[in-house]
Amino acid sequence: MLDTPLKLHPSVALRPEPFGALAYHYDNRRLIFLKHPSIVDVVKDLGDHPDLQSTLSAHGIAEHQWDAYDKAICSLIESDVVVQR
Amino acid sequence: MTALTDRMKDGLDAPICITWELTYSCNLSCVHCLSSSGRRDPKELTTEEAFHVIDELREMQVFYVNIGGGEPMIRRDFFDIVEYATTSGVGVKFSTNGTYIDAATAQRLASMDYLDIQISLDGADAATNDAIRGEGSYDTAMAAMRHLKDAGFGEFKISVVVTRHNISQLDEFKAIADEFGAQLRITRLRPSGRAVDTWHELHPTLDQQRDLHQWLLSHGENVLTGDSFFHLNALGDSLPGLNLCGAGRVVCLIDPIGDVYACPFVIHDEFLAGNVRDSGGFAGVWRTSDCFSELRGPQSAGACASCGSWDACQGGCMAAKFFTGLPLDGPDPECVGGDGEHALASAGTIPRPSGDHSKPVAVTLGRRTNA
Ligand code: SF4
Ligand code: SF4
Numbered sequence: 241m242l243d244t245p246l247k248l249h250p251s252v253a254l255r256p257e258p259f260g261a262l263a264y265h266y267d268n269r270r271l272i273f274l275k276h277p278s279i280v281d282v283v284k285d286l287g288d289h290p291d292l293q294s295t296l297s298a299h300g301i302a303e304h305q306w307d308a309y310d311k312a313i314c315s316l317i318e319s320d321v322v323v324q325r
Numbered sequence: 326m327t328a329l330t331d332r333m334k335d336g337l338d339a340p341i342c343i344t345w346e347l348t349y350s351c352n353l354s355c356v357h358c359l360s361s362s363g364r365r366d367p368k369e370l371t372t373e374e375a376f377h378v379i380d381e382l383r384e385m386q387v388f389y390v391n392i393g394g395g396e397p398m399i400r401r402d403f404f405d406i407v408e409y410a411t412t413s414g415v416g417v418k419f420s421t422n423g424t425y426i427d428a429a430t431a432q433r434l435a436s437m438d439y440l441d442i443q444i445s446l447d448g449a450d451a452a453t454n455d456a457i458r459g460e461g462s463y464d465t466a467m468a469a470m471r472h473l474k475d476a477g478f479g480e481f482k483i484s485v486v487v488t489r490h491n492i493s494q495l496d497e498f499k500a501i502a503d504e505f506g507a508q509l510r511i512t513r514l515r516p517s518g519r520a521v522d523t524w525h526e527l528h529p530t531l532d533q534q535r536d537l538h539q540w541l542l543s544h545g546e547n548v549l550t551g552d553s554f555f556h557l558n559a560l561g562d563s564l565p566g567l568n569l570c571g572a573g574r575v576v577c578l579i580d581p582i583g584d585v586y587a588c589p590f591v592i593h594d595e596f597l598a599g600n601v602r603d604s605g606g607f608a609g610v611w612r613t614s615d616c617f618s619e620l621r622g623p624q625s626a627g628a629c630a631s632c633g634s635w636d637a638c639q640g641g642c643m644a645a646k647f648f649t650g651l652p653l654d655g656p657d658p659e660c661v662g663g664d665g666e667h668a669l670a671s672a673g674t675i676p677r678p679s680g681d682h683s684k685p686v687a688v689t690l691g692r693r694t695n696a
Contacts, residue, residue, distance in 0.1 A: 253386065253388060253414070255338075255339070255386040255388070256338075257332075257337055257338060258332055258335075258337075258338075259332040262337075262341065262388075264388035264389070264416075266388075266416060266439055269389070269416070269418075269441060271341065271388070
């Protein structure tokens with residue numbers, strides 16, 4: 241997914257919480273937990289960068305962590321919080 | 326215990342699951358009504374006040390609100406309130422007995438966005454349902470569901486409170502839901518509201534609870550439960566969902582007159598945190614009330630501390646303990662280890678729910694003609 245153009249699903253709202261954020265999908269009415277503040281910032285910004293890796297570098301995230309972020313984003317794609325654009 | 330669940334115990338900046346009973350008025354008199362509904366309270370929030378609550382919910386980023394009652398559709402401004410919420414980005418799921426959903430209303434509901442509907446049904450046949458919800462209420466609910474289906478509403482919910490008498494009908498409920506393209510939601514009966522008097526006759530037996538646990542494990546994916554059966558986790562395999570009592574932490578109730586309680590099942594002064602009419606509004610109550618701070622503090626396991634299943638079951642439901650006269654730091658009255666049953670034998674005085682809005686007729690458990 242690293243070189244895929246992505247964005248937050250337009251029907252998803254994010255609410256900041258001490259543990260990260262709550263995401264609510266207005267289409268399928270599902271609640272999803274984002275369990276780290278840093279992933280929340282990345283997800284919010286996806287649409288403003290060409291792809292996932294450029295979003296990660298813009299956020300100063302070290303390359304050895306990209307795999308972990310890639311996995312986290314994949315699971316968010318599965319729950320339709322993040323979509324390709 | 327995951328870190329996330331620990332965070333939830335400390336409470337969130339805003340509730341996840343908020344129930345808002347719009348009115349105590351109801352055309353039915355179900356024997357297990359959690360809010361003892363029947364007659365309207367003259368101090369009910371006005372339309373303007375309801376809009377103000379929605380403004381606050383939007384500011385707090387509450388994603389959706391569960392509207393109930395009483396029968397919420399009785400309010401003349403029902404659609405005004407719902408539309409005000411959904412167009413402000415606060416989704417609505419409302420519970421109804423279906424009486425006011427005719428073909429035209431179903432069309433109107435189907436045309437609205439961010440709206441979900443829950444039709445209450447407590448028996449898979451008229452005899453079982455009507456014994457709880459009153460004569461004719463099964464046919465009423467069925468008619469409403471047909472209208473919703475015909476109007477193309479999509480996947481609404483059928484909401485069942487599990488009792489001793491309908492627990493054997495879970496497969497039939499599922500079939501009814503499938504027939505209407507609906508989703509089945511089953512929840513736990515708590516001794517709240519009028520059920521304070523009927524729970525002892527209606528709650529499932531220990532054997533039935535074991536069967537229920539098995540049924541949920543095999544149907545869990547497609548059936549909603551509002552995470553209400555987490556006390557069954559003590560049987561071994563855990564059910565999906567949040568495994569904690571969310572009262573005052575992630576859950577709360579706004580009642581028709583604006584009183585804020587820790588959860589819809591604890592309408593009692595002990596769990597009253599404030600009123601949305603107070604100077605700080607709803608947000609002030611949620612964030613600063615002593616009642617909620619206390620619920621978010623560390624809770625003692627009490628008599629459950631020595632139980633090997635504590636991590637899985639967390640001592641069960643606070644409301645169930647409170648309204649059966651059991652200590653809050655001890656086993657749930659339906660503890661699958663049987664400890665609750667023992668405790669019930671020596672339970673203290675049973676507290677009465679705060680308001681009784683029942684109509685001035687005796688509400689009695691109907692006779693089940695097929696049993
Ligand atoms: S449970 Fe019965 S009395 Fe209570 S709101 Fe629902 S339909 Fe009305
Ligand atoms: S008191 Fe019972 S019903 Fe209310 S939030 Fe706690 S577990 Fe759920």
